[in-house]
Amino acid sequence: MTHPVGPDSRVTLVDGSGYIFRAFHGLPPLTRKSDGAPIGAVSGFCNMIFKLLADEKDGDQPTHLAVIFDASGPTFRNDIYPAYKANRPPAPEDLVPQFPMIREATRAFGLPSIELPGYEADDLIATYAKQAADKGAKVRILSSDKDLMQLITDKIFLYDPMKDRPMGPEAVLEKFGVAPEQVIDVQSLAGDSTDNVPGAPGIGVKTAAELLGIYGNLETLLDRAHEIKQPKRRETLIQFREQIEISKRLVTLMDDVPVLEHLEHFGVREPDPSILLDFLRKMELRTLTGRVEAGLRRDGYVADKAEHRDTVPVASLASVPTTNPSTDGAPAGQVLIPPAVFTPIDTRGYETISSLARLDDWIARIHSQGYVAFDTETASLNSVSGGLVGLSLAVEPGIACYIPVGHRGAGDLGVTGDLFGGGQDTVAKLPGQLELADVLARLKPILEDDAILKIGQNLKYDVSVMAQHGIAISPIDDTMLMSFALDAGRNSHGMDDLSLRLLAHQPIAFKDVCGTGKSQISFDQVPLERATAYAAEDADVTLRLWHILKPRLVQERSATVYETLERPLVPVIAGMEQAGVKVDVAELSRLSLDFAQRMISLEAQAHEQAGEVFNLGSPKQLGDILFGKMALPGGKKTATGQWATGADALEDLAAQGHELPRTLVDWRTLAKLKSTYTDNLKDAIDATTGRVHTSYNMVGAATGRLSSTDPNLQNIPIRTEEGRRIRRAFVAEPDHVLISADYSQIELRLLAHVGDIPQLKKAFIEGYDIHAMTASEMFGVPLEGMDPMIRRKAKAINFGIIYGISAFGLARQLSIPQGEARDYIATYKQRFPGIQAYMDQMKAMAREKTYVETIFGRRCWVPGIHAKSQAEQAFAERQAINAPLQGAAADIIKRAMIRLPKALKEAGLQARMLLQVHDELVFEAPSSQADATCALVAEVMEKAALPAVALSVPLVVEARAALNWAEAH
Numbered sequence: 001m002t003h004p005v006g007p008d009s010r011v012t013l014v015d016g017s018g019y020i021f022r023a024f025h026g027l028p029p030l031t032r033k034s035d036g037a038p039i040g041a042v043s044g045f046c047n048m049i050f051k052l053l054a055d056e057k058d059g060d061q062p063t064h065l066a067v068i069f070d071a072s073g074p075t076f077r078n079d080i081y082p083a084y085k086a087n088r089p090p091a092p093e094d095l096v097p098q099f100p101m102i103r104e105a106t107r108a109f110g111l112p113s114i115e116l117p118g119y120e121a122d123d124l125i126a127t128y129a130k131q132a133a134d135k136g137a138k139v140r141i142l143s144s145d146k147d148l149m150q151l152i153t154d155k156i157f158l159y160d161p162m163k164d165r166p167m168g169p170e171a172v173l174e175k176f177g178v179a180p181e182q183v184i185d186v187q188s189l190a191g192d193s194t195d196n197v198p199g200a201p202g203i204g205v206k207t208a209a210e211l212l213g214i215y216g217n218l219e220t221l222l223d224r225a226h227e228i229k230q231p232k233r234r235e236t237l238i239q240f241r242e243q244i245e246i247s248k249r250l251v252t253l254m255d256d257v258p259v260l261e262h263l264e265h266f267g268v269r270e271p272d273p274s275i276l277l278d279f280l281r282k283m284e285l286r287t288l289t290g291r292v293e294a295g296l297r298r299d300g301y302v303a304d305k306a307e308h309r310d311t312v313p314v315a316s317l318a319s320v321p322t323t324n325p326s327t328d329g330a331p332a333g334q335v336l337i338p339p340a341v342f343t344p345i346d347t348r349g350y351e352t353i354s355s356l357a358r359l360d361d362w363i364a365r366i367h368s369q370g371y372v373a374f375d376t377e378t379a380s381l382n383s384v385s386g387g388l389v390g391l392s393l394a395v396e397p398g399i400a401c402y403i404p405v406g407h408r409g410a411g412d413l414g415v416t417g418d419l420f421g422g423g424q425d426t427v428a429k430l431p432g433q434l435e436l437a438d439v440l441a442r443l444k445p446i447l448e449d450d451a452i453l454k455i456g457q458n459l460k461y462d463v464s465v466m467a468q469h470g471i472a473i474s475p476i477d478d479t480m481l482m483s484f485a486l487d488a489g490r491n492s493h494g495m496d497d498l499s500l501r502l503l504a505h506q507p508i509a510f511k512d513v514c515g516t517g518k519s520q521i522s523f524d525q526v527p528l529e530r531a532t533a534y535a536a537e538d539a540d541v542t543l544r545l546w547h548i549l550k551p552r553l554v555q556e557r558s559a560t561v562y563e564t565l566e567r568p569l570v571p572v573i574a575g576m577e578q579a580g581v582k583v584d585v586a587e588l589s590r591l592s593l594d595f596a597q598r599m600i601s602l603e604a605q606a607h608e609q610a611g612e613v614f615n616l617g618s619p620k621q622l623g624d625i626l627f628g629k630m631a632l633p634g635g636k637k638t639a640t641g642q643w644a645t646g647a648d649a650l651e652d653l654a655a656q657g658h659e660l661p662r663t664l665v666d667w668r669t670l671a672k673l674k675s676t677y678t679d680n681l682k683d684a685i686d687a688t689t690g691r692v693h694t695s696y697n698m699v700g701a702a703t704g705r706l707s708s709t710d711p712n713l714q715n716i717p718i719r720t721e722e723g724r725r726i727r728r729a730f731v732a733e734p735d736h737v738l739i740s741a742d743y744s745q746i747e748l749r750l751l752a753h754v755g756d757i758p759q760l761k762k763a764f765i766e767g768y769d770i771h772a773m774t775a776s777e778m779f780g781v782p783l784e785g786m787d788p789m790i791r792r793k794a795k796a797i798n799f800g801i802i803y804g805i806s807a808f809g810l811a812r813q814l815s816i817p818q819g820e821a822r823d824y825i826a827t828y829k830q831r832f833p834g835i836q837a838y839m840d841q842m843k844a845m846a847r848e849k850t851y852v853e854t855i856f857g858r859r860c861w862v863p864g865i866h867a868k869s870q871a872e873q874a875f876a877e878r879q880a881i882n883a884p885l886q887g888a889a890a891d892i893i894k895r896a897m898i899r900l901p902k903a904l905k906e907a908g909l910q911a912r913m914l915l916q917v918h919d920e921l922v923f924e925a926p927s928s929q930a931d932a933t934c935a936l937v938a939e940v941m942e943k944a945a946l947p948a949v950a951l952s953v954p955l956v957v958e959a960r961a962a963l964n965w966a967e968a969h
Contacts, residue, residue: 003267005064007136011263012062013125015143016069016113019048020102022161024095029850032284038094039283042101046280046288048161048504049109051342052142062140064266066112066128068121069103075118080249087196089868101283108279110271112261119257122147126253129156131263140166146175150183150253161504177209185218188248197250198243200236207233218248291339337551340397341544345505350536351401352528354432359403359442365395366446371453373543374473376462377535379406379524382686382693388436388465389524390531391443394539397547402532405436406524432528440469447473455479457495457542460698463574478570479542480699482549485562489702489851489861489883499541502548507541508534561858564948565891566698568898572913573696573706575901580691581713581914581922583681584964587729592678595670595722602667609660616667619645625660632658655815670722677716677726684711696916702860702879703887704894706916714917718969727966730922737930739911740968741937741959743919745770746892747802747885749953754855754884755838756952759831764953771795777831778824797828801835802885804878839881846880854887855949889919892955896944897921903940909933922965930961 005011023044030040049067077084091099106113114124125148129139133155141148144160149172152158158167172180176187189208191199203211211233215221222244225237237244273292280289353359366372373394379387389407394400407430446452448471456462459478466473483493491501499505513534514521523531553559607613610630614621623643627635632653636644647668653661684692692711700707708714717723732738748770752760763773769783775794776783796813797805805813811821829836845852846865853859860883864876897916904911911925911933921941925933938957945951962968 002262002264003064005132005135005137005263009063009132009135009137010061011064011128011132011137011139011266012066013128013139013141014049014052014065014067014111015121015125015141015145015148016067016102016106017121018143018145019045019067019161020069020095020099023048024092024098029094034284038098039101039285041095041098042105042283043285043288045102046105046109046283046285049105049111050288050292051504052161053109062268064132064137064263065268066114066261066266067106068124068128069113069115070121071115071117071119072099073117075120075123076254077120077250081198081246083196084250085195087193093866105279105283108271108276110269110276112266114259114261116257116259119254123254123257124259126151126255127257127259128263128266130255135263147187147251147253149175150180150187150251152180165506176205178212182209182212182217184248184252185212185221187251188218188244191247192251195250197247198240199247200240200244202232202236218244337547338397341547342503343397345398345503345537345540347508347533347537349398350532350540352432352532353401353403354434356434356438356442359434359439362393362395362401363442363446366393366452369395370451371455372446373400373455373539373546374447374459374462375456375535375538375542376465377523377531378465379522387524388469390535391439392535392539394536394543397544398540400536400540400543402528402535403439404430404433404528404531405439407433407526407528407531408524409527430528440471444471447471450475453477455543455546457498457538457545460570460574460577460696463571464578467574467578472571474571476567476570477546477550478567479545479549481566481570482546482553482562484699485558485566485858486549486552486556487861488699488704488859490863493699495538495541495545498545503541503544505541507537510534557857558859561856565704565856565858565894565898569698569894572897572901573698576913576915577693577695579912579914579924580686580689580693581924582691582731582733583685584729584731585682585685588678588682591725591729592674595674595678599667599670599674602663602670606660606663606667609663616664617671619643622664626653630660632661652812655812669720673717673722673726676712678729680711681729694915701890702862703883704854704858704860704890705886705918706890708915708917713915724966727969728964730965732924732963735927736924737927737961737963738914738965738968739923739925739930739934739937739959739961740965741921741923741934741941741957742969743889743893743941744956744958746889746919746955748798749951749955750855750885750888751802751835751838753952754888755834757832757834757838761953771798774798774828778827793824797824801825801828802882804839804881842880842884843877846876852880852884854884854891856888856891858887858891860884860887892944893919893921893941895948896941899940899944900937903936904933907932907936909936911937920969922968925961934959934961 020041024041029038030043031037032039075084103113115121116124122145125141125143129141129151132139133153137155139156141151141156141158142161143158148158149167152168152172158171159165160167169180172178172183176183178186186205186208187197187199189200189203189211190205191197200208211221211228212218215224222237222241225234225241228234228237277289277292280292351358353362375392376388377390377392379389387406390402390404392400392402408428409430447454447466453475454473455477457478458480459473459476463473463476479498480493480495483491483498487493491497496507496509499507511520513526513530514523526534553562603616606616610625612625614625616622620642622645623635626632626645627643633656634649634652636649638644647665650661650665650668654665681692686693692713694708694713695710697707697709716726730738745764748760749764751757752764759773759777760770762768763770769791771791771794772783772786774797775781775786775790778794778797779790781787781790793814796810800810800813805825807818807822807825810816810825811818814821842852843865846862850863850865851859851861860879862876862879862883864872865880867873867876893916897913900913900921909925909929909932911923911929913921913923915922921937923933923937938959941957942955945955960968
């Protein structure tokens with residue numbers, strides 16, 4: 001049956017290939033229970049099509065709809081340019097068998113599945129869009145593909161399902177800096193590395209738009225290229241004209257493809273219920289099957305017998321809530337996600353709270369419900385001194401509010417009293433806001449109520465903010481940490497990324513509210529209506545994510561890691577960040593001056609060694625001297641044509657005895673220490689507390705290790721004199737000491753336990769020097785009177801083996817030939833066979849499950865284990881070997897950190913935990929309690945694995961007190 005297309009028609013063209021890859025890469029892997037076949041992309045695709053049909057409103061419902069796919073094999077563009085898309089890797093192995101299933105799914109939903117060998121989906125979309133527009137129809141293309149922007153007209157627009165927004169000429173201008181009709185010209189110049197479209201070397205989108213703004217179009221630009229004043233641009237356009245013209249042929253979409261199916265055949269029709277349900281059941285997508293059946297029954301259908309009608313009205317799908325794709329195929333008895341979680345997000349429905357009576361209504365709702373999503377907004381990103389501007393709450397998906405307390409309006413110079421509670425005067429508040437003290441007085445009881453769960457994203461920040469106002473938030477659930485416990489190593493955990501991946505919703509960006517660069521404003525200057533949309537959306541999205549992630553913790557056996565390692569650490573880390581650490585400004589100034597003077601001396605030395613004056617910070621000048629003028633060995637050029645002069649290259653040359661590279665390495669080391677620490681630490685001192693407050697990232701490493709930023713206090717060198725001098729600048733307050741408590745060789749001890757290696761276990765149990773013992777085992781030398789160089793070799797192998805060190809890496813570290821290093825590693829594995837067995841076991845586990853586990857059950861995902869590249873696979877194998885050890889070490893120190901505040905308090909000790917640096921904890925304690933604190937801290941840390949894991953080797957902690965960090969370590 002045909003449906004003519006005319007001015008009243010609304011044609012929707014779905015970029016099916018984009019849907020497929022979004023479904024595959026945006027969701028966890030999923031297999032069919034009956035036969036193990038991969039169906040993750042099928043599940044995601046079906047749910048997106050289901051959502052598309054369910055979201056169509058009567059006034060916007062398309063009259064014609066089709067799903068367009070890329071056909072397999074080369075296209076006409078490969079005839080034009082054989083290298084077109086040559087850089088693209090093949091489709092993942094577990095996606096390939098899902099392609100035909102997805103075509104079948106499309107047809108099961110009653111939609112045309114369109115593809116044509118020799119052409120890309122974009123060409124078919126361009127052809128159908130032009131045909132429809134020529135007939136006067138309105139055309140909507142569902143895709144986030146920038147290449148389709150060239151099609152936008154007054155009749156044709158793109159709708160980005162990722163960002164849930166239409167894209168017209170304004171979006172094109174924002175993306176390319178030109179109108180839609182000039183997109184092709186911009187792409188011809190800028191090229192596309194993803195598709196291997198060459199373009200003009202060195203000309204990007206911004207420059208291309210600038211040139212086209214002057215010359216109008218590509219042909220005129222190329223014809224008049226000799227007029228361009230900038231030599232590099234002029235020469236590029238002249239030299240690469242043919243390449244640019246080829247690029248234009250590649251990026252221009254064909255709008256006259258000889259299509260086999262005609263527009264008139266795309267008329268929207270209702271799916272056959274028996275076909276649709278049979279397909280969903282065959283795929284074992286139980287949740288979606290149930291929702292379709294529910295919709296059928298609601299509209300008078302018998303779901304299991306389609307005798308009443310032949311088709312399912314699209315309208316009936318609209319009455320059925322969409323679902324999370326990851327729940328399909330899950331075990332029976334799972335916790336179902338509330339359907340409202342997947343309803344479209346509309347920020348216009350959020351409420352701005354401007355009266356205490358209305359706030360009381362919300363508080364009553366929270367009391368009756370027992371949980372609330374909670375977020376804070378501050379005037380800066382500093383949780384210690386940022387200043388509270390507002391708070392947002394969400395109780396159900398779509399039901400959220402914002403409570404402004406500190407908005408003052410841009411450019412308002414009126415002065416009032418103490419707005420932020422920090423003692424400073426501030427500009428006048430905008431009207432329509434409540435007093436901070438009144439709001440906090442009402443919220444404090446629920447935020448501290450043990451019967452009400454507080455849900456947040458990165459709650460550590462909000463816990464710290466509220467602590468400034470005397471509020472201890474508890475109990476909590478943190479969606480960022482839930483995601484981390486589930487997917488560390490394979491997905492990111494920021495709210496925007498989670499929202500896109502799990503809700504297919506792009507939240508309002510901070511830059512869209514506050515701007516960027518010099519024009520950026522602080523959040524307290526944002527108008528209340530805009531602030532409400534942004535802040536309340538954060539709470540709403542967080543609540544929806546919680547509904548999705550919470551059930552997965554139990555289903556995927558990650559609840560213990562989250563509940564015993566991640567969530568309890570939040571208030572501990574927040575407390576450490578609030579405490580900060582004192583630094584000696586005078587000592588930092590002395591170090592800065594000393595480093596500067598030594599850098600000047602090294603610079604002069606480098607100039608003398610090079611025989612000319614040059615900029616030590618210029619990679620180009622440096623490369624030209626080292627590998628051009630001096631012709632040193634091993635020179636390699638980067639993709640930009642410059643010599644590679646990174647740290648590895650210079651270290652290699654320095655190890656070979658070349659003087660200039662050694663001087664450059666020393667100069668760079670001092671420059672980095674000076675800029676990162678001795679200069680910047682002074683600027684990082686908080687004006688209110690007089691201390692440096694680092695921020696800990698709890699989801700930075702797949703192994704669970706914490707990282708430190710703003711400033712980074714974990715990368716200060718330990719073994720160099722310069723690093724020790726910087727640590728001397730970290731000092732205790734008067735009548736106090738700093739205590740450093742450090743696990744001794746914890747990862748080697750864990751290797752001995754996990755790998756069940758008798759020699760290593762014996763050495764640790766009996767307290768031997770582990771490196772001397774290893775040297776004795778490997779090289780057959782007695783422990784007494786051992787040559788320090790032999791011990792050094794054993795030490796390098798001991799620590800290197802944890803990271804899967806190669807012969808090349810060991811040779812470089814010990815300055816020995818690779819053959820000798822290879823023999824060392826072989827001897828080591830021969831003497832300690834359990835190590836090779838452990839390595840093989842971890843690599844096998846990674847290949848089978850795509851993750852490895854610590855002894856505490858933390859999953860560390862290593863998706864690179866299935867990469868096509870051997871280099872990527874080798875790196876993933878090293879990850880698989882190291883992650884269970886480094887991850888277990890991180891788990892142990894986290895367990896200690898969680899227990900220590902309570903243990904110190906119960907012992908009557910006033911010590912505060914300040915820093916965590918890998919295997920070390922730093923405390924500040926009254927001098928009179930130094931010995932007792934050292935003893936207690938060491939005891940708690942040494943027993944941290946218990947009772948969960950009884951290690952077969954002892955953990956040993958060295959705790960020392962001193963007036964500064966260097967002397968305590």
